[in-house]
Amino acid sequence: MRILLYNPDNGVTRNFMPHLWMFLLQALTPPGHEVLLIDGNAQPMDEAQIAQYVRDQNIGLVGIGAMTRMIAKAYRIADAIRATGVPVVMGGPHVTEMADEALGRDGGPRHADAVALGEADQTWPRIVDDAVRGELKEVYAPVDVTGKDSKPSLKPYPVIPWDKIDLHQFNLLPKIVHPLLKKVGEGWGTFRIIPVESGRGCPYGCEFCTVTGFFGDSIRFRSNESVVNELLLLKARGRKEKGQMAVFFIDDNFAINVKRTKSLLKDIIAAKAQVHWVAQISANLLRDEELVDLIAASGGKWIFIGMESIDPANLKDVNKGFNKPGEYAAVLERLAQRNVYAITSFIFGMDNDTTGVAERTLAQVRTWPPGLPIFGLLTPLPATPLYKRLETAGRLTRPKHWQEFIPFTMAHTPLKMTIEEAHAEVKYGWAEAYSPKSVAHAVDSLDDQPVGYRVNILLARLCFRGIYFPMMGRFAWLKVVGENRRTIFKLAKEAIFGRKGRPGKSKVELAYKDAPAPEVSA
Numbered sequence: 001m002r003i004l005l006y007n008p009d010n011g012v013t014r015n016f017m018p019h020l021w022m023f024l025l026q027a028l029t030p031p032g033h034e035v036l037l038i039d040g041n042a043q044p045m046d047e048a049q050i051a052q053y054v055r056d057q058n059i060g061l062v063g064i065g066a067m068t069r070m071i072a073k074a075y076r077i078a079d080a081i082r083a084t085g086v087p088v089v090m091g092g093p094h095v096t097e098m099a100d101e102a103l104g105r106d107g108g109p110r111h112a113d114a115v116a117l118g119e120a121d122q123t124w125p126r127i128v129d130d131a132v133r134g135e136l137k138e139v140y141a142p143v144d145v146t147g148k149d150s151k152p153s154l155k156p157y158p159v160i161p162w163d164k165i166d167l168h169q170f171n172l173l174p175k176i177v178h179p180l181l182k183k184v185g186e187g188w189g190t191f192r193i194i195p196v197e198s199g200r201g202c203p204y205g206c207e208f209c210t211v212t213g214f215f216g217d218s219i220r221f222r223s224n225e226s227v228v229n230e231l232l233l234l235k236a237r238g239r240k241e242k243g244q245m246a247v248f249f250i251d252d253n254f255a256i257n258v259k260r261t262k263s264l265l266k267d268i269i270a271a272k273a274q275v276h277w278v279a280q281i282s283a284n285l286l287r288d289e290e291l292v293d294l295i296a297a298s299g300g301k302w303i304f305i306g307m308e309s310i311d312p313a314n315l316k317d318v319n320k321g322f323n324k325p326g327e328y329a330a331v332l333e334r335l336a337q338r339n340v341y342a343i344t345s346f347i348f349g350m351d352n353d354t355t356g357v358a359e360r361t362l363a364q365v366r367t368w369p370p371g372l373p374i375f376g377l378l379t380p381l382p383a384t385p386l387y388k389r390l391e392t393a394g395r396l397t398r399p400k401h402w403q404e405f406i407p408f409t410m411a412h413t414p415l416k417m418t419i420e421e422a423h424a425e426v427k428y429g430w431a432e433a434y435s436p437k438s439v440a441h442a443v444d445s446l447d448d449q450p451v452g453y454r455v456n457i458l459l460a461r462l463c464f465r466g467i468y469f470p471m472m473g474r475f476a477w478l479k480v481v482g483e484n485r486r487t488i489f490k491l492a493k494e495a496i497f498g499r500k501g502r503p504g505k506s507k508v509e510l511a512y513k514d515a516p517a518p519e520v521s522a
Protein backbone atom coordinates (compact mmCIF):
# COMPACT_ATOMS: atom_id res chain seq x y z
CA MET A 1 0.00 0.00 0.00
CA ARG A 2 1.14 3.58 -0.62
CA ILE A 3 0.82 5.69 2.51
CA LEU A 4 1.01 9.46 2.68
CA LEU A 5 2.05 11.21 5.91
CA TYR A 6 1.11 14.86 5.86
CA ASN A 7 1.83 17.77 8.20
CA PRO A 8 -0.08 20.99 7.47
CA ASP A 9 1.67 24.33 7.13
CA ASN A 10 1.45 26.59 10.14
CA GLY A 11 -0.05 29.47 8.18
CA VAL A 12 2.46 32.04 9.38
CA THR A 13 5.94 31.28 8.26
CA ARG A 14 8.09 28.50 6.90
CA ASN A 15 9.07 26.07 9.65
CA PHE A 16 12.79 25.88 10.05
CA MET A 17 12.87 22.11 10.40
CA PRO A 18 10.90 19.04 9.41
CA HIS A 19 8.59 17.32 11.90
CA LEU A 20 10.07 14.25 13.52
CA TRP A 21 6.84 12.25 13.80
CA MET A 22 6.71 11.72 10.02
CA PHE A 23 10.19 10.23 9.79
CA LEU A 24 9.63 8.18 12.92
CA LEU A 25 6.36 6.65 11.72
CA GLN A 26 7.92 6.06 8.30
CA ALA A 27 10.70 4.10 10.01
CA LEU A 28 8.13 2.17 12.08
CA THR A 29 5.94 1.21 9.11
CA PRO A 30 5.84 -2.56 8.56
CA PRO A 31 7.78 -3.72 5.49
CA GLY A 32 6.05 -3.94 2.14
CA HIS A 33 4.58 -0.43 2.08
CA GLU A 34 5.79 2.77 0.47
CA VAL A 35 5.56 5.87 2.65
CA LEU A 36 5.55 9.35 1.11
CA LEU A 37 5.99 12.49 3.21
CA ILE A 38 4.66 15.98 2.63
CA ASP A 39 5.40 18.82 5.00
CA GLY A 40 3.04 21.66 4.08
CA ASN A 41 5.59 24.19 5.30
CA ALA A 42 8.04 23.10 2.65
CA GLN A 43 5.56 22.00 -0.05
CA PRO A 44 2.44 24.12 0.33
CA MET A 45 -0.72 22.51 -1.11
CA ASP A 46 -4.36 23.48 -0.92
CA GLU A 47 -7.25 21.05 -0.50
CA ALA A 48 -7.77 20.49 -4.24
CA GLN A 49 -4.07 19.92 -4.86
CA ILE A 50 -3.70 17.38 -2.08
CA ALA A 51 -6.82 15.50 -3.21
CA GLN A 52 -5.38 15.37 -6.73
CA TYR A 53 -2.02 14.19 -5.38
CA VAL A 54 -3.69 11.39 -3.40
CA ARG A 55 -5.52 10.25 -6.54
CA ASP A 56 -2.48 10.56 -8.84
CA GLN A 57 -0.18 8.70 -6.48
CA ASN A 58 -2.70 5.95 -5.79
CA ILE A 59 -2.48 6.49 -2.02
CA GLY A 60 -4.34 3.93 0.13
CA LEU A 61 -4.01 5.56 3.56
CA VAL A 62 -3.24 9.09 4.74
CA GLY A 63 -1.85 9.96 8.18
CA ILE A 64 -2.13 13.58 9.32
CA GLY A 65 -0.45 15.03 12.41
CA ALA A 66 -0.99 18.51 13.77
CA MET A 67 -0.57 20.79 16.73
CA THR A 68 -3.61 22.74 17.92
CA ARG A 69 -2.73 25.82 15.90
CA MET A 70 -2.74 23.90 12.60
CA ILE A 71 -5.75 21.72 13.32
CA ALA A 72 -8.29 23.74 11.31
CA LYS A 73 -6.09 23.39 8.22
CA ALA A 74 -5.52 19.71 9.04
CA TYR A 75 -9.30 19.11 9.17
CA ARG A 76 -9.85 20.88 5.83
CA ILE A 77 -7.17 18.75 4.20
CA ALA A 78 -8.56 15.59 5.82
CA ASP A 79 -12.06 16.41 4.53
CA ALA A 80 -10.73 16.84 0.98
CA ILE A 81 -8.87 13.53 1.14
CA ARG A 82 -11.79 11.61 2.64
CA ALA A 83 -13.97 12.95 -0.17
CA THR A 84 -11.75 10.98 -2.59
CA GLY A 85 -12.62 7.80 -0.69
CA VAL A 86 -9.19 7.36 0.93
CA PRO A 87 -9.23 6.82 4.73
CA VAL A 88 -7.54 9.36 7.00
CA VAL A 89 -6.01 8.63 10.38
CA MET A 90 -5.07 11.58 12.56
CA GLY A 91 -2.62 11.78 15.45
CA GLY A 92 -0.61 14.24 17.54
CA PRO A 93 -1.26 16.39 20.60
CA HIS A 94 -4.49 18.05 19.49
CA VAL A 95 -6.57 15.06 18.45
CA THR A 96 -5.28 13.13 21.45
CA GLU A 97 -7.09 15.63 23.65
CA MET A 98 -10.00 16.26 21.25
CA ALA A 99 -10.64 12.84 19.69
CA ASP A 100 -14.42 13.33 19.66
CA GLU A 101 -14.01 16.53 17.63
CA ALA A 102 -11.90 14.75 14.99
CA LEU A 103 -14.32 11.82 14.84
CA GLY A 104 -17.43 14.02 14.69
CA ARG A 105 -18.74 12.61 17.96
CA ASP A 106 -19.23 16.05 19.50
CA GLY A 107 -22.01 17.05 17.14
CA GLY A 108 -19.66 18.62 14.57
CA PRO A 109 -18.58 17.20 11.22
CA ARG A 110 -16.35 14.13 11.09
CA HIS A 111 -12.80 14.68 9.81
CA ALA A 112 -10.98 11.40 10.48
CA ASP A 113 -11.73 7.72 9.99
CA ALA A 114 -9.45 6.89 12.91
CA VAL A 115 -7.55 8.68 15.63
CA ALA A 116 -4.24 7.58 17.22
CA LEU A 117 -4.13 8.74 20.83
CA GLY A 118 -0.83 9.72 22.45
CA GLU A 119 2.44 8.22 21.35
CA ALA A 120 1.84 6.05 18.30
CA ASP A 121 5.15 4.17 18.11
CA GLN A 122 3.45 0.90 18.96
CA THR A 123 -0.02 1.52 17.52
CA TRP A 124 1.11 2.70 14.07
CA PRO A 125 2.03 -0.77 12.71
CA ARG A 126 -1.39 -2.01 13.91
CA ILE A 127 -3.13 0.88 12.18
CA VAL A 128 -1.38 0.09 8.90
CA ASP A 129 -2.27 -3.62 9.13
CA ASP A 130 -5.92 -2.80 9.90
CA ALA A 131 -6.06 -0.33 6.99
CA VAL A 132 -4.72 -2.97 4.60
CA ARG A 133 -7.53 -5.30 5.69
CA GLY A 134 -10.05 -2.44 5.45
CA GLU A 135 -10.78 -2.81 9.17
CA LEU A 136 -9.69 0.51 10.65
CA LYS A 137 -10.99 1.05 14.17
CA GLU A 138 -12.03 4.52 15.29
CA VAL A 139 -9.61 4.89 18.19
CA TYR A 140 -6.12 3.49 18.75
CA ALA A 141 -4.81 3.93 22.26
CA PRO A 142 -1.38 2.90 23.53
CA VAL A 143 -2.35 0.34 26.17
CA ASP A 144 -0.64 -2.75 27.57
CA VAL A 145 -2.14 -6.27 27.61
CA THR A 146 -4.15 -5.45 30.74
CA GLY A 147 -5.67 -2.43 28.98
CA LYS A 148 -3.68 0.06 31.09
CA ASP A 149 -2.27 3.21 29.48
CA SER A 150 1.33 2.45 28.47
CA LYS A 151 4.14 4.68 27.30
CA PRO A 152 6.52 3.22 24.73
CA SER A 153 10.07 2.60 25.85
CA LEU A 154 12.66 4.38 23.72
CA LYS A 155 14.91 1.35 23.96
CA PRO A 156 15.02 0.05 21.29
CA TYR A 157 14.61 3.04 18.96
CA PRO A 158 14.26 2.67 15.20
CA VAL A 159 17.05 3.75 12.88
CA ILE A 160 15.86 6.76 10.87
CA PRO A 161 17.73 6.50 7.56
CA TRP A 162 18.86 10.14 7.42
CA ASP A 163 21.55 9.16 4.94
CA LYS A 164 18.89 8.24 2.33
CA ILE A 165 15.96 10.57 3.07
CA ASP A 166 15.32 13.30 0.50
CA LEU A 167 15.96 16.53 2.41
CA HIS A 168 16.21 19.06 -0.39
CA GLN A 169 12.96 20.78 0.66
CA PHE A 170 14.49 21.58 4.06
CA ASN A 171 17.52 23.62 2.98
CA LEU A 172 17.24 26.81 4.98
CA LEU A 173 19.62 29.00 3.04
CA PRO A 174 17.94 31.62 0.87
CA LYS A 175 19.92 31.99 -2.38
CA ILE A 176 20.42 35.67 -1.63
CA VAL A 177 22.88 34.91 1.19
CA HIS A 178 24.98 32.33 -0.68
CA PRO A 179 27.72 34.78 -1.79
CA LEU A 180 28.23 35.97 1.81
CA LEU A 181 28.27 32.46 3.21
CA LYS A 182 30.78 31.18 0.70
CA LYS A 183 33.19 33.67 2.23
CA VAL A 184 32.50 32.38 5.73
CA GLY A 185 34.01 29.01 4.95
CA GLU A 186 33.80 25.66 3.25
CA GLY A 187 30.72 23.55 3.67
CA TRP A 188 27.99 26.15 3.40
CA GLY A 189 26.23 24.70 0.34
CA THR A 190 23.19 23.71 2.40
CA PHE A 191 22.02 24.29 5.93
CA ARG A 192 19.50 21.96 7.51
CA ILE A 193 18.25 21.53 11.03
CA ILE A 194 17.23 17.95 11.78
CA PRO A 195 15.02 16.98 14.74
CA VAL A 196 16.48 14.28 16.98
CA GLU A 197 14.98 13.10 20.26
CA SER A 198 17.08 11.67 23.05
CA GLY A 199 14.23 11.29 25.54
CA ARG A 200 10.56 12.04 26.23
CA GLY A 201 8.58 13.37 29.16
CA CYS A 202 8.81 16.24 31.61
CA PRO A 203 7.54 16.06 35.18
CA TYR A 204 7.42 19.81 35.86
CA GLY A 205 3.78 20.29 34.89
CA CYS A 206 3.77 23.98 33.92
CA GLU A 207 0.15 25.08 33.78
CA PHE A 208 0.02 26.05 30.08
CA CYS A 209 1.95 23.07 28.74
CA THR A 210 0.64 19.96 27.00
CA VAL A 211 3.75 17.90 27.55
CA THR A 212 3.33 16.55 31.09
CA GLY A 213 -0.20 15.37 30.27
CA PHE A 214 0.70 13.96 26.86
CA PHE A 215 4.03 12.20 27.46
CA GLY A 216 3.43 11.60 31.15
CA ASP A 217 5.76 12.47 33.97
CA SER A 218 7.79 9.31 33.55
CA ILE A 219 10.90 10.24 31.64
CA ARG A 220 12.25 7.80 29.10
CA PHE A 221 15.58 7.94 27.31
CA ARG A 222 17.13 6.36 24.25
CA SER A 223 20.47 4.67 24.76
CA ASN A 224 23.51 6.93 24.34
CA GLU A 225 24.71 4.59 21.60
CA SER A 226 21.55 4.99 19.56
CA VAL A 227 21.72 8.81 19.75
CA VAL A 228 25.43 8.88 18.94
CA ASN A 229 24.91 6.64 15.91
CA GLU A 230 22.17 8.94 14.62
CA LEU A 231 24.49 11.95 14.96
CA LEU A 232 27.27 10.11 13.15
CA LEU A 233 24.88 9.36 10.28
CA LEU A 234 23.87 13.00 10.03
CA LYS A 235 27.42 14.24 10.30
CA ALA A 236 28.53 11.91 7.50
CA ARG A 237 25.73 13.18 5.28
CA GLY A 238 26.61 16.81 5.95
CA ARG A 239 30.24 16.10 5.09
CA LYS A 240 29.31 14.20 1.93
CA GLU A 241 27.09 17.02 0.70
CA LYS A 242 29.52 19.75 1.77
CA GLY A 243 26.72 21.29 3.79
CA GLN A 244 25.78 22.13 7.35
CA MET A 245 23.76 19.55 9.22
CA ALA A 246 22.68 20.89 12.60
CA VAL A 247 20.51 19.05 15.10
CA PHE A 248 17.59 20.20 17.27
CA PHE A 249 17.32 17.90 20.27
CA ILE A 250 13.57 18.22 20.59
CA ASP A 251 13.41 16.78 24.13
CA ASP A 252 11.29 19.09 26.22
CA ASN A 253 14.01 19.43 28.77
CA PHE A 254 17.23 18.00 27.40
CA ALA A 255 18.96 18.11 30.80
CA ILE A 256 16.05 16.89 32.91
CA ASN A 257 18.41 14.21 34.26
CA VAL A 258 21.70 16.06 34.43
CA LYS A 259 23.77 12.95 35.12
CA ARG A 260 22.42 11.19 32.05
CA THR A 261 22.82 14.30 29.84
CA LYS A 262 26.46 14.62 30.87
CA SER A 263 27.04 10.97 30.06
CA LEU A 264 25.43 11.40 26.62
CA LEU A 265 27.47 14.51 25.85
CA LYS A 266 30.68 12.77 26.93
CA ASP A 267 29.85 9.85 24.62
CA ILE A 268 29.19 12.26 21.74
CA ILE A 269 32.61 13.83 22.26
CA ALA A 270 34.35 10.46 22.62
CA ALA A 271 32.77 9.19 19.38
CA LYS A 272 33.61 12.43 17.52
CA ALA A 273 29.91 12.69 16.76
CA GLN A 274 29.72 16.44 17.33
CA VAL A 275 27.47 18.48 15.11
CA HIS A 276 26.16 21.92 15.94
CA TRP A 277 23.07 21.50 18.05
CA VAL A 278 20.19 23.34 19.71
CA ALA A 279 18.22 22.04 22.69
CA GLN A 280 15.58 23.15 25.16
CA ILE A 281 16.84 23.29 28.75
CA SER A 282 15.20 25.04 31.67
CA ALA A 283 17.29 27.76 33.33
CA ASN A 284 17.42 26.01 36.72
CA LEU A 285 19.42 23.13 35.20
CA LEU A 286 22.04 25.41 33.67
CA ARG A 287 23.64 26.23 37.02
CA ASP A 288 25.99 23.27 36.59
CA GLU A 289 29.35 24.46 35.18
CA GLU A 290 30.43 20.99 34.04
CA LEU A 291 27.17 20.55 32.12
CA VAL A 292 27.66 23.88 30.36
CA ASP A 293 31.28 22.99 29.53
CA LEU A 294 30.08 19.72 28.00
CA ILE A 295 27.32 21.46 26.07
CA ALA A 296 29.90 23.70 24.41
CA ALA A 297 32.41 20.92 23.79
CA SER A 298 29.84 18.60 22.23
CA GLY A 299 28.67 21.16 19.66
CA GLY A 300 25.87 22.96 21.57
CA LYS A 301 25.33 26.39 20.01
CA TRP A 302 21.88 27.60 21.01
CA ILE A 303 19.83 26.75 24.09
CA PHE A 304 16.10 27.44 24.08
CA ILE A 305 15.11 28.64 27.54
CA GLY A 306 11.45 29.04 28.44
CA MET A 307 11.90 32.10 30.65
CA GLU A 308 8.22 33.03 30.21
CA SER A 309 8.31 36.12 32.45
CA ILE A 310 10.64 38.31 34.48
CA ASP A 311 7.94 38.54 37.16
CA PRO A 312 8.10 35.82 39.88
CA ALA A 313 4.36 36.28 40.62
CA ASN A 314 3.50 35.34 37.03
CA LEU A 315 5.78 32.33 37.17
CA LYS A 316 4.19 31.12 40.39
CA ASP A 317 0.71 31.51 38.84
CA VAL A 318 1.58 29.13 36.00
CA ASN A 319 3.34 26.60 38.24
CA LYS A 320 6.77 27.59 36.93
CA GLY A 321 8.16 28.99 40.18
CA PHE A 322 11.34 26.99 39.60
CA ASN A 323 12.32 29.72 37.12
CA LYS A 324 14.21 32.40 39.04
CA PRO A 325 14.39 35.66 37.06
CA GLY A 326 17.19 36.82 39.38
CA GLU A 327 19.52 34.19 37.92
CA TYR A 328 18.66 34.63 34.21
CA ALA A 329 21.60 36.98 33.58
CA ALA A 330 24.11 34.66 35.26
CA VAL A 331 22.82 31.65 33.30
CA LEU A 332 23.14 33.49 29.99
CA GLU A 333 26.64 34.78 30.86
CA ARG A 334 27.72 31.24 31.76
CA LEU A 335 26.62 30.08 28.30
CA ALA A 336 28.03 33.08 26.44
CA GLN A 337 31.46 32.59 28.03
CA ARG A 338 31.50 29.33 26.08
CA ASN A 339 30.09 30.88 22.88
CA VAL A 340 26.72 29.28 23.45
CA TYR A 341 23.77 31.65 23.11
CA ALA A 342 20.12 31.47 24.11
CA ILE A 343 16.72 31.62 22.50
CA THR A 344 14.81 33.28 25.33
CA SER A 345 11.07 32.72 25.18
CA PHE A 346 8.61 35.06 26.89
CA ILE A 347 4.84 34.91 27.32
CA PHE A 348 2.79 38.09 27.66
CA GLY A 349 -0.81 38.35 28.82
CA MET A 350 -0.12 36.53 32.08
CA ASP A 351 -2.33 37.36 35.02
CA ASN A 352 0.09 39.78 36.69
CA ASP A 353 1.15 41.52 33.45
CA THR A 354 0.31 45.18 33.04
CA THR A 355 0.93 47.50 30.10
CA GLY A 356 4.62 48.17 29.53
CA VAL A 357 5.53 44.55 30.21
CA ALA A 358 7.31 44.27 26.84
CA GLU A 359 9.55 47.28 27.49
CA ARG A 360 10.28 46.14 31.05
CA THR A 361 11.28 42.74 29.68
CA LEU A 362 13.38 44.24 26.89
CA ALA A 363 15.15 46.52 29.36
CA GLN A 364 16.47 43.34 31.01
CA VAL A 365 17.14 41.56 27.73
CA ARG A 366 19.37 44.45 26.60
CA THR A 367 21.65 43.90 29.60
CA TRP A 368 22.15 40.21 28.70
CA PRO A 369 24.52 38.66 26.15
CA PRO A 370 23.01 38.78 22.65
CA GLY A 371 20.43 36.09 21.95
CA LEU A 372 17.14 35.50 20.23
CA PRO A 373 14.21 36.72 22.29
CA ILE A 374 10.81 35.44 21.23
CA PHE A 375 7.40 36.60 22.42
CA GLY A 376 4.04 34.86 22.53
CA LEU A 377 0.70 35.15 24.27
CA LEU A 378 -0.59 32.93 27.05
CA THR A 379 -2.70 30.37 25.18
CA PRO A 380 -5.13 27.93 26.78
CA LEU A 381 -4.36 24.71 24.87
CA PRO A 382 -6.99 21.98 25.21
CA ALA A 383 -6.80 19.75 28.30
CA THR A 384 -4.09 21.81 30.00
CA PRO A 385 -4.60 22.89 33.62
CA LEU A 386 -4.62 26.47 32.31
CA TYR A 387 -7.55 25.73 30.01
CA LYS A 388 -9.52 24.21 32.88
CA ARG A 389 -8.76 27.12 35.22
CA LEU A 390 -9.82 29.76 32.71
CA GLU A 391 -12.90 27.80 31.68
CA THR A 392 -14.01 27.44 35.30
CA ALA A 393 -13.46 31.15 35.87
CA GLY A 394 -15.54 31.98 32.76
CA ARG A 395 -12.59 33.81 31.22
CA LEU A 396 -12.41 32.04 27.84
CA THR A 397 -13.48 34.43 25.09
CA ARG A 398 -13.00 31.88 22.28
CA PRO A 399 -13.29 28.44 23.91
CA LYS A 400 -12.63 26.67 20.59
CA HIS A 401 -10.01 29.13 19.36
CA TRP A 402 -8.33 26.47 17.20
CA GLN A 403 -11.36 26.18 14.95
CA GLU A 404 -10.60 29.66 13.71
CA PHE A 405 -6.89 30.03 14.28
CA ILE A 406 -5.69 33.64 14.32
CA PRO A 407 -1.95 33.99 14.94
CA PHE A 408 -0.89 35.98 18.02
CA THR A 409 -4.46 36.49 19.21
CA MET A 410 -5.64 35.76 22.73
CA ALA A 411 -8.50 33.43 23.56
CA HIS A 412 -9.12 34.67 27.09
CA THR A 413 -9.11 37.94 28.99
CA PRO A 414 -5.97 38.76 30.97
CA LEU A 415 -6.57 40.11 34.48
CA LYS A 416 -4.69 43.42 34.51
CA MET A 417 -4.91 44.62 30.92
CA THR A 418 -7.15 44.23 27.90
CA ILE A 419 -6.72 41.68 25.14
CA GLU A 420 -5.78 44.49 22.72
CA GLU A 421 -3.15 45.79 25.13
CA ALA A 422 -1.63 42.31 25.39
CA HIS A 423 -1.51 42.09 21.57
CA ALA A 424 0.22 45.47 21.43
CA GLU A 425 2.84 44.28 23.93
CA VAL A 426 3.74 41.29 21.77
CA LYS A 427 3.96 43.48 18.68
CA TYR A 428 6.19 45.95 20.51
CA GLY A 429 8.43 43.13 21.75
CA TRP A 430 9.04 41.77 18.26
CA ALA A 431 9.37 45.16 16.57
CA GLU A 432 11.91 46.44 19.11
CA ALA A 433 13.92 43.24 19.53
CA TYR A 434 14.31 42.76 15.77
CA SER A 435 14.66 46.35 14.62
CA PRO A 436 17.74 47.03 12.44
CA LYS A 437 19.19 48.93 15.42
CA SER A 438 18.81 45.95 17.75
CA VAL A 439 20.20 43.55 15.12
CA ALA A 440 23.25 45.83 14.67
CA HIS A 441 23.65 46.04 18.44
CA ALA A 442 23.58 42.24 18.80
CA VAL A 443 26.23 41.83 16.08
CA ASP A 444 28.42 44.59 17.56
CA SER A 445 28.24 43.09 21.02
CA LEU A 446 30.20 40.13 19.63
CA ASP A 447 32.93 42.45 18.37
CA ASP A 448 35.64 40.38 20.06
CA GLN A 449 34.50 37.17 18.35
CA PRO A 450 35.44 35.66 14.97
CA VAL A 451 33.34 36.80 12.02
CA GLY A 452 31.58 33.39 11.86
CA TYR A 453 29.91 33.98 15.22
CA ARG A 454 28.83 37.44 14.14
CA VAL A 455 27.37 36.16 10.86
CA ASN A 456 25.66 33.44 12.86
CA ILE A 457 23.84 35.92 15.12
CA LEU A 458 22.94 38.12 12.15
CA LEU A 459 21.38 35.27 10.18
CA ALA A 460 19.64 33.84 13.22
CA ARG A 461 18.16 37.27 14.02
CA LEU A 462 16.95 37.79 10.46
CA CYS A 463 15.36 34.35 10.34
CA PHE A 464 13.74 34.58 13.76
CA ARG A 465 12.14 37.85 12.77
CA GLY A 466 10.00 35.71 10.47
CA ILE A 467 8.24 34.01 13.37
CA TYR A 468 6.23 37.19 13.86
CA PHE A 469 6.64 39.17 10.64
CA PRO A 470 5.79 36.85 7.74
CA MET A 471 8.81 36.45 5.45
CA MET A 472 7.72 33.76 3.04
CA GLY A 473 8.27 35.62 -0.21
CA ARG A 474 11.31 37.02 -1.98
CA PHE A 475 10.06 40.59 -1.63
CA ALA A 476 9.76 40.30 2.15
CA TRP A 477 13.31 38.97 2.33
CA LEU A 478 14.65 41.75 0.13
CA LYS A 479 12.97 44.30 2.36
CA VAL A 480 14.61 42.80 5.45
CA VAL A 481 18.00 42.73 3.74
CA GLY A 482 17.51 46.36 2.68
CA GLU A 483 16.65 47.45 6.20
CA ASN A 484 19.70 45.72 7.64
CA ARG A 485 22.06 46.59 4.78
CA ARG A 486 24.59 48.48 6.94
CA THR A 487 25.18 45.51 9.20
CA ILE A 488 25.21 43.08 6.28
CA PHE A 489 27.75 45.15 4.28
CA LYS A 490 29.92 45.60 7.35
CA LEU A 491 30.07 41.85 7.95
CA ALA A 492 30.51 41.07 4.25
CA LYS A 493 33.50 43.44 4.17
CA GLU A 494 34.91 41.82 7.26
CA ALA A 495 34.42 38.33 5.82
CA ILE A 496 36.13 39.24 2.55
CA PHE A 497 38.95 41.51 3.71
CA GLY A 498 39.39 40.26 7.27
CA ARG A 499 39.78 42.23 10.47
CA LYS A 500 42.79 43.37 12.41
CA GLY A 501 43.61 41.13 15.39
CA ARG A 502 42.23 37.63 15.93
CA PRO A 503 40.35 36.84 19.10
CA GLY A 504 42.00 34.26 21.34
CA LYS A 505 40.60 30.86 22.19
CA SER A 506 37.79 30.74 24.73
CA LYS A 507 38.20 29.10 28.13
CA VAL A 508 36.16 26.10 27.01
CA GLU A 509 38.13 25.53 23.84
CA LEU A 510 41.23 25.42 26.05
CA ALA A 511 39.64 23.13 28.65
CA TYR A 512 38.54 20.66 25.96
CA LYS A 513 41.49 21.15 23.65
CA ASP A 514 41.73 17.40 23.03
CA ALA A 515 38.09 17.10 22.08
CA PRO A 516 37.54 17.02 18.31
CA ALA A 517 35.76 20.10 17.01
CA PRO A 518 32.49 19.97 15.10
CA GLU A 519 33.03 19.47 11.39
CA VAL A 520 32.54 23.06 10.31
CA SER A 521 32.56 25.93 12.74
CA ALA A 522 29.86 28.53 12.34
Ligand code: B12
Pocket residue numbers: 010012015016017018019020021024062063064065066067068069089090091092093094116118119120121124195197208209210211250251252376377381382
Ligand atom coordinates in the same frame (compact mmCIF):
# COMPACT_ATOMS: atom_id res chain seq x y z
C1 B12 B 1 9.97 20.54 18.08
C2 B12 B 1 8.77 21.32 18.55
C3 B12 B 1 8.46 22.49 17.90
C4 B12 B 1 9.19 23.02 16.68
C5 B12 B 1 8.36 22.87 15.38
C6 B12 B 1 7.89 21.59 15.04
C7 B12 B 1 8.93 20.76 14.30
N1 B12 B 1 9.29 21.14 13.10
O1 B12 B 1 9.35 19.77 14.85
C8 B12 B 1 9.16 24.52 16.99
C9 B12 B 1 10.30 24.85 17.92
C10 B12 B 1 9.21 25.42 15.76
C11 B12 B 1 7.85 24.58 17.73
C12 B12 B 1 7.07 25.68 17.76
C13 B12 B 1 5.86 25.71 18.40
N2 B12 B 1 5.36 24.78 19.23
CO1 B12 B 1 6.18 23.08 19.51
N3 B12 B 1 6.96 21.52 20.06
C14 B12 B 1 7.98 20.87 19.63
C15 B12 B 1 8.22 19.69 20.56
C16 B12 B 1 9.24 20.12 21.61
C17 B12 B 1 8.70 18.40 19.93
C18 B12 B 1 7.81 17.84 18.82
C19 B12 B 1 8.27 16.46 18.51
O2 B12 B 1 8.87 16.23 17.48
N4 B12 B 1 8.05 15.50 19.43
C20 B12 B 1 8.50 14.13 19.32
C21 B12 B 1 7.49 13.36 18.48
C22 B12 B 1 7.96 11.93 18.35
O3 B12 B 1 6.27 13.40 19.19
P1 B12 B 1 4.91 13.88 18.49
O4 B12 B 1 5.17 14.93 17.49
O5 B12 B 1 3.93 14.15 19.53
O6 B12 B 1 4.50 12.56 17.66
C23 B12 B 1 4.09 11.36 18.32
C24 B12 B 1 2.58 11.32 18.59
O7 B12 B 1 2.00 12.55 18.81
C25 B12 B 1 2.03 10.64 17.41
N5 B12 B 1 1.69 11.40 16.22
C26 B12 B 1 1.98 12.66 15.88
N6 B12 B 1 1.48 12.96 14.68
C27 B12 B 1 0.87 11.86 14.22
C28 B12 B 1 0.18 11.60 13.05
C29 B12 B 1 -0.36 10.33 12.84
C30 B12 B 1 -1.05 10.04 11.57
C31 B12 B 1 -0.24 9.34 13.83
C32 B12 B 1 -0.81 7.99 13.61
C33 B12 B 1 0.44 9.60 15.01
C34 B12 B 1 0.99 10.86 15.20
O8 B12 B 1 3.04 9.71 17.06
C35 B12 B 1 4.33 10.26 17.33
C36 B12 B 1 5.19 9.13 17.86
O9 B12 B 1 4.72 8.66 19.09
C37 B12 B 1 6.80 19.50 21.18
C38 B12 B 1 6.77 18.88 22.54
C39 B12 B 1 6.97 17.41 22.42
N7 B12 B 1 7.81 16.86 23.23
O10 B12 B 1 6.38 16.76 21.56
C40 B12 B 1 6.28 20.92 21.19
C41 B12 B 1 4.81 21.13 20.99
C42 B12 B 1 4.33 20.22 19.90
N8 B12 B 1 4.76 22.51 20.56
C43 B12 B 1 3.77 23.17 21.02
C44 B12 B 1 3.49 24.53 20.77
C45 B12 B 1 2.32 25.14 21.53
C46 B12 B 1 4.27 25.26 19.87
C47 B12 B 1 4.07 26.73 19.51
C48 B12 B 1 2.64 27.09 19.20
C49 B12 B 1 4.65 27.56 20.62
C50 B12 B 1 4.34 29.02 20.51
N9 B12 B 1 3.59 29.51 21.47
O11 B12 B 1 4.77 29.66 19.60
C51 B12 B 1 4.96 26.90 18.27
C52 B12 B 1 4.16 26.84 16.97
C53 B12 B 1 4.90 26.30 15.83
C54 B12 B 1 4.46 26.76 14.52
N10 B12 B 1 4.99 27.86 14.00
O12 B12 B 1 3.60 26.16 13.97
C55 B12 B 1 2.89 22.29 21.88
C56 B12 B 1 1.65 21.84 21.11
C57 B12 B 1 0.46 21.69 21.99
C58 B12 B 1 -0.77 21.53 21.18
N11 B12 B 1 -1.84 21.15 21.82
O13 B12 B 1 -0.79 21.76 20.02
C59 B12 B 1 3.89 21.15 22.27
C60 B12 B 1 3.25 19.80 22.57
C61 B12 B 1 4.69 21.66 23.48
C62 B12 B 1 3.91 22.20 24.63
N12 B12 B 1 4.56 23.05 25.38
O14 B12 B 1 2.79 21.92 24.93
N13 B12 B 1 7.57 23.40 18.32
Ligand code: SF4
Pocket residue numbers: 202203204205206209210211212252253282306
Ligand atom coordinates in the same frame (compact mmCIF):
# COMPACT_ATOMS: atom_id res chain seq x y z
S1 SF4 C 1 9.45 22.64 31.82
FE1 SF4 C 1 8.84 22.94 29.64
S2 SF4 C 1 8.20 20.91 28.93
FE2 SF4 C 1 8.27 20.80 31.17
S3 SF4 C 1 6.16 21.22 31.77
FE3 SF4 C 1 7.27 23.18 31.82
S4 SF4 C 1 6.95 24.12 29.80
FE4 SF4 C 1 6.35 21.93 29.66
